[in-house]
Amino acid sequence: MSKVFVNISLSLDGYMAPEGMTLENWDRPD
Structure with a gap:
């Protein structure tokens, strides 16, 4: 999924x- x-x-x-919601940070909430 x-x-x-x-x-x-x-x-x-x-x-x-x-x-802050770009693909570079989608898996890095920090």
Whole structure:
């Protein structure tokens, strides 16, 4: 399921990724 989440995130990252929620930090809450 995480693969699907990442796939969706990659699609959304281009236009609705707020600061701190980018793909670089999706698995690093710190």
